[in-house]
Amino acid sequence: xxxxxxxxxxxxxxxxxxxxxxxxxxxxxxxxxxxxxxxxxxxxxxxxxxxxxxxxxxxxxxxxxxxxxxxxxxxxxxxxxxxxxxxxxxxxxxxxxxxxxxxxxxxxxxxxxxxxxxxxxxxxxxxxxxxxxxxxxxxxxxxxxxxxxxxxxxxxxxxxxxxxxxxxxxxxxxxxxxxxxxxxxxxxxxxxxxxxxxxxxxxxxxxxxxxxxxxxxxxxxxxxxxxxxxxxxxxxxxxxxxxxxxxxxxxxxxxxxxxxxxxxxxxxxxxxxxxxxxxxxxxxx
Amino acid sequence: xxxxxxxxxxxxxxxxxxxxxxxxxxxxxxxxxxxxxxxxxxxxxxxxxxxxxxxxxxxxxxxxxxxxxxxxxxxxxxxxxxxxxxxxxxxxxxxxxxxxxxxxxxxxxxxxxxxxxxxxxxxxxxxxxxxxxxxxxxxxxxxxxxxxxxxxxxxxxxxxxxxxxxxxxxxxxxxxxxxxxxxxxxxxxxxxxxxxxxxxxxxxxxxxxxxxxxxxxxxxxxxxxxxxxxxxxxxxxxxxxxxxxxxxxxxxxxxxxxxxxxxxxxxxxxxxxxxxxxxxxxxxxxxxxxxxxxxxxxxxxxxxxxxxxxxxxxxxxxxxxxxxxxxxxxxxxxxxxxxxxxxxxxxxxxxxxxxxxxxxxxxxx
Numbered sequence: 001x002x003x004x005x006x007x008x009x010x011x012x013x014x015x016x017x018x019x020x021x022x023x024x025x026x027x028x029x030x031x032x033x034x035x036x037x038x039x040x041x042x043x044x045x046x047x048x049x050x051x052x053x054x055x056x057x058x059x060x061x062x063x064x065x066x067x068x069x070x071x072x073x074x075x076x077x078x079x080x081x082x083x084x085x086x087x088x089x090x091x092x093x094x095x096x097x098x099x100x101x102x103x104x105x106x107x108x109x110x111x112x113x114x115x116x117x118x119x120x121x122x123x124x125x126x127x128x129x130x131x132x133x134x135x136x137x138x139x140x141x142x143x144x145x146x147x148x149x150x151x152x153x154x155x156x157x158x159x160x161x162x163x164x165x166x167x168x169x170x171x172x173x174x175x176x177x178x179x180x181x182x183x184x185x186x187x188x189x190x191x192x193x194x195x196x197x198x199x200x201x202x203x204x205x206x207x208x209x210x211x212x213x214x215x216x217x218x219x220x221x222x223x224x225x226x227x228x229x230x231x232x233x234x235x236x237x238x239x240x241x242x243x244x245x246x247x248x249x250x251x252x253x254x255x256x257x258x259x260x261x262x263x264x265x266x267x268x269x270x271x272x273x274x275x276x277x278x279x280x281x282x283x284x285x
Numbered sequence: 286x287x288x289x290x291x292x293x294x295x296x297x298x299x300x301x302x303x304x305x306x307x308x309x310x311x312x313x314x315x316x317x318x319x320x321x322x323x324x325x326x327x328x329x330x331x332x333x334x335x336x337x338x339x340x341x342x343x344x345x346x347x348x349x350x351x352x353x354x355x356x357x358x359x360x361x362x363x364x365x366x367x368x369x370x371x372x373x374x375x376x377x378x379x380x381x382x383x384x385x386x387x388x389x390x391x392x393x394x395x396x397x398x399x400x401x402x403x404x405x406x407x408x409x410x411x412x413x414x415x416x417x418x419x420x421x422x423x424x425x426x427x428x429x430x431x432x433x434x435x436x437x438x439x440x441x442x443x444x445x446x447x448x449x450x451x452x453x454x455x456x457x458x459x460x461x462x463x464x465x466x467x468x469x470x471x472x473x474x475x476x477x478x479x480x481x482x483x484x485x486x487x488x489x490x491x492x493x494x495x496x497x498x499x500x501x502x503x504x505x506x507x508x509x510x511x512x513x514x515x516x517x518x519x520x521x522x523x524x525x526x527x528x529x530x531x532x533x534x535x536x537x538x539x540x541x542x543x544x545x546x547x548x549x550x551x552x553x554x555x556x557x558x559x560x561x562x563x564x565x566x567x568x569x570x571x572x573x574x575x576x577x578x579x580x581x582x583x584x585x586x587x588x589x590x591x592x593x594x595x596x597x598x599x600x601x602x603x604x605x606x607x608x609x610x611x612x613x614x615x616x617x618x619x620x621x622x623x624x625x626x627x628x629x630x631x632x633x634x635x636x637x638x639x640x641x642x643x644x645x646x647x648x649x650x
Contacts, residue, residue, distance in 0.1 A: 022371060045465040050364035055604050056611025080618045087614050089293035117618045135608065146594055148468045174633045179626035180619040198622035218604045220465035244625045262621055276618055 012100030019066040020098040025049060029067035029222075033213060036224035041186025042154070043137050048220040058091060060215030061114050061133035064222060065095065068129060068213070069112065074102045076110035081118035081259065081276030088116075105279050117180075119201040121258045121280040124210035126227060132195045134216040137223060139183040139193040159191045162234060170239055179244065185232045186225055194231075200243040200259045205231040248273040253284035308353050319346035331532075331561020332356055336602060337363025338462060338481045340531055340560055357483075361603045367462075375458065377516045377525060381535045381558070383433050384511040388562075391437050392505035393539060399434030404510060405562070437507040438537050438554055448542065448553045468594055475577050475597060479570045480558060482600030488565060490590040490600075491572030499576045499588035506539040506554065510562050534563045538571035545583055553578065 017023065032046040051059045069075070075095055079088040083105040091114060092103050104110050107122040116133040124130060140150050143161050153161070162183055169177040176182070181196040184205065194202055195214060205212065205225060212225040225231060233241035246260045251272045258280060260273040275281035309316065323330050323346040333345040337360035345363060352358035388404025391397055403409075405425075441447035451472070461477040470478070479487060494501035512530040519526070536557035544550035555575025557567035576590040577597075589595050599605060 016369065021368070025368075045467075047460075047463040047465055049368040049462070050361065050603060051368070052365040054361065054610065055607025056609075057607065057614065059607075080615050084293050085615055086293040086297060089297060093294070093297075116614075117616070135611070147598075148594070173630045174637075175626075175630060177626070179622035196616075196619050198618055200622065218608055244622060244629070246621065246625055259618070260621070261617055262624065276621075 013097045016098045018071070018099055019069045019095065020051070021049065021063070021066050026067045029063055032222045033064065033067060033224065036213070036222050037211070037226050039190075040225055040229050041184075041190030041192040041223060043221040043223045045220055046222050048217045051217065053090065053094065055218040056135065057087060058114070058116055058133035059217030060219075060222070061116070061131045061217075062091060062094070062215070063217060064131050064213050064215035065112060065114050066099075068131075069095065069099055069101060071099070071101065073111045074104050074109055076104050076107065076113045076279075077115075078113065078118060078120070078277075078279075079116040080261070081120070082278040084278060107279050117196050117198075118259070118276060119197055119204045121255075121275070121277040122283075123204075124208060126209040128210040130208075130210050130212045132197075132212065132214045134193065134195045134214045134219075134221075137193055137214065137216040137219050137221040139191050154190060157189060157191075159185075159234075162191060163236075166234060166236070166239075170236070175242075176235070176239070182241070183234045185234060187229050188232075191234070192223065192225075192231075198244070198259060199233070199241070200245050202231075202233045202241070203243055207231075246273050250275045250281060253281045255281070255284060308351070317350055319343055319350060322346035322349050328562060329354075329356055329359075331559070331563050332484060332566070333359045333363060334560040335563055335566060336360035336481055336483065337367070339363045339367040357602045357606050361606075364603055374517045374519060376528075377518060379513045379515065379531075379533065379558075381509065381513055381533065382436055384509055384513050384533075384535075385530075386434055386509060386511040387532075388510040389434055389507065390505070391507045393437060393507075394440075397437065397440065399432075406564075434509070436537070438539075441506070441539070441552055446552050447539075448548075448551050466597060469580065470593055470597060472574075472578075472581075475593070476556065476558075476570075476574060478597045478600060479573055482570070483602035483605065484563070484566045484569065486600050486602065486605075487569040487573050490576070490596060491569035493588065494572050494576045494590045499579070499590045500584070501572060501576060502541045503555070503572055503575070504539045505568070506537040508534065508536045508564055508567065510534045510564070532561050534559050534561065534567045536564070536567035536571045538568065538575060540575050542582060553582070 012018065019026065029046060032044050036042065036044045048060065048063060051062050053059060053062060075092065076083065077088045077092040079085040082088065095101055096103060107113065107120045110128065112129045112131060113120065114131040114133070119130065138147070138150050140153060140162060143165060144150050144153065153159070166176050169175065178199070180198045181193060182199045182202055184192050184194050184202060186192045194205060207228050207230065209227050211227055214223045235241035246262060248260060249256045250258060250260060252274050255275055258275045258277060261276045263272045263274060264270070265272050323342045326349065329349055330342055330345045333349060333356055334340050334342070337345065344366065345359065348359035348362040349356065351362060386402055388406060389399060389402045391401065438447055442449070459471065459474050461474055466474055466478065493499065495503065512532050514527045515529050515531055516525045516527050518524060538555040538557070539552050540555060542551055542553045553575065555571035557570030557574065559566040559570065573590055573596060576588065577593055579586050579591040580593070586592060
């Protein structure tokens with residue numbers, strides 16, 4: 001692993017516009033983002049483009065990042081909490097090539113952090129932007145696949161369907177069934193998918209000082225949680241939301257408060273638990 | 286170029302090098318040229334241009350070579366490329382009535398003005414793999430004469446038996462590649478989505494309408510394949526100029542409509558248009574287009590092919606392949622929380638089973 005200071009910008013590939021997309025498209029994206037920030041948790045449709053990375057690899061997050069990225073930004077990209085997973089490397093390389101911006105693994109040094117499936121353990125601060133890659137922006141899609149219908153449900157804030165689903169989970173198995181992508185209420189108004197982050201990360205969204213932007217490319221939606229917004233995981237008074245992590249300490253840094261990956265060490269049941277957030281873990285060692 | 290982390294980078298570099306080696310095949314053999322692909326695998330090029338929403342034979346051929354013949358991957362390359370191009374004008378609607386015909390057939394009339402022109406088709410070939418060396422085939426004896434050929438739909442319309450199309454709502458044509466699909470989607474956007482939709486998916490859906498999933502009684506009114514002029518009207522000129530020709534395939538599928546209190550029984554048509562010679566695609570598209578009109582015509586919507594959201598949100602193979610294949614990406618963070626969740630539920634289940642708690646069992650039932 002390299003040192004964590006922001007790295008000198010690379011030379012940008014001049015065959016492409018800054019950050020790949022043309023300026024008119026980026027402007028349209030920024031208008032969508034502004035609208036999303038103005039209505040926290042509400043999904044705003046946008047004309048997503050094909051990017052040179054496939055749908056499902058984070059095209060929504062990539063488009064959001066492309067729209068807000070400036071030449072002086074410092075970009076961090078994580079996947080599963082780690083900077084060195086292949087997809088994170090690939091996206092970082094993409095922006096390195098088409099925008100020539102500085103990149104970092106240091107959560108504290110980044111101005112923009114694009115993530116898939118995790119929120120960094122290091123608390124974010126004002127001025128930072130966390131860009132989530134979102135596969136299915138509609139929190140109700142397993143209960144109601146029709147977008148025309150879910151739009152109506154959101155308009156009426158008629159979220160009984162989801163409460164009933166949680167109730168049925170509890171009645172049948174004693175606890176809610178969702179371990180990740182657990183739905184949240186944003187600003188007391190919109191039900192929102194937090195993207196497939198583990199429930200462990202949900203509380204970090206609440207009153208986060210950083211701006212949280214969510215991009216779903218294939219589903220063509222952008223939504224946002226402005227800084228300091230109330231974000232509550234859906235639950236019941238007698239069954240409060242319970243963030244879960246593996247009940248172990250990290251084998252590398254000893255952390256008992258971070259989210260852990262379970263590493264299979266042999267074929268006789270051997271297990272080792274290590275921090276999913278590689279930057280956090282290295283800093284503690 | 287600097288990249289912050291090295292481990293994944295080395296793996297990616299090695300994988301790309303291996304991929305390039307595999308793509309090239311036996312280096313003792315000459316590499317395929319894009320000209321060969323465009324000339325000899327022209328139907329693959331046509332499909333990639335349609336599903337890639339970009340008319341450029343040379344680039345499509347290059348994409349097919351780069352994609353090792355994976356046509357969805359090639360269409361994806363073309364889609365990503367087209368988003369880097371500025372959009373300066375929208376073309377005038379193609380006048381397919383003025384098409385220079387290569388092939389034109391109607392299944393609804395034995396003969397008709399303009400005649401039946403078989404053209405270059407597999408239709409009546411015997412599908413025997415030809416292992417013998419091939420002499421250079423002779424060029425066609427007679428090219429189509431280029432005279433405009435009337436449309437079958439116009440023949441039916443003269444009799445008042447063909448439903449008229451809804452009038453042009455005016456304003457700029459909506460563009461699926463710039464704005465997200467609204468639902469219900471207007472027909473212009475439905476047709477755009479179908480035109481770039483996956484040939485196999487639309488084929489299966491169209492087929493399902495013939496097998497009772499959507500009450501279709503289709504006839505091929507007309508299939509025509511040929512070159513059409515593309516015209517634009519630059520604002521500074523104020524009049525149309527032709528900027529080139531494109532080869533397209535058009536299918537008009539004639540269907541019955543039972544009529545309603547206000548509309549007499551008549552024929553309706555499903556419409557298909559695809560770049561290049563792509564009859565299977567154009568025919569499947571026209572079947573699905575007609576099925577999707579069910580809602581507007583007040584027909585009962587019962588089958589998948591009639592369901593706009595089902596069809597239009599799942600027909601794009603670049604979107605579909607992305608979401609299906611993204612399951613290859615690491616998901617161990619979510620899987621870890623699933624593991625903990627399952628262990629927790631399992632522990633509760635086992636504890637209750639051991640305690641023989643009847644109240645819990647009842648609550649669950």
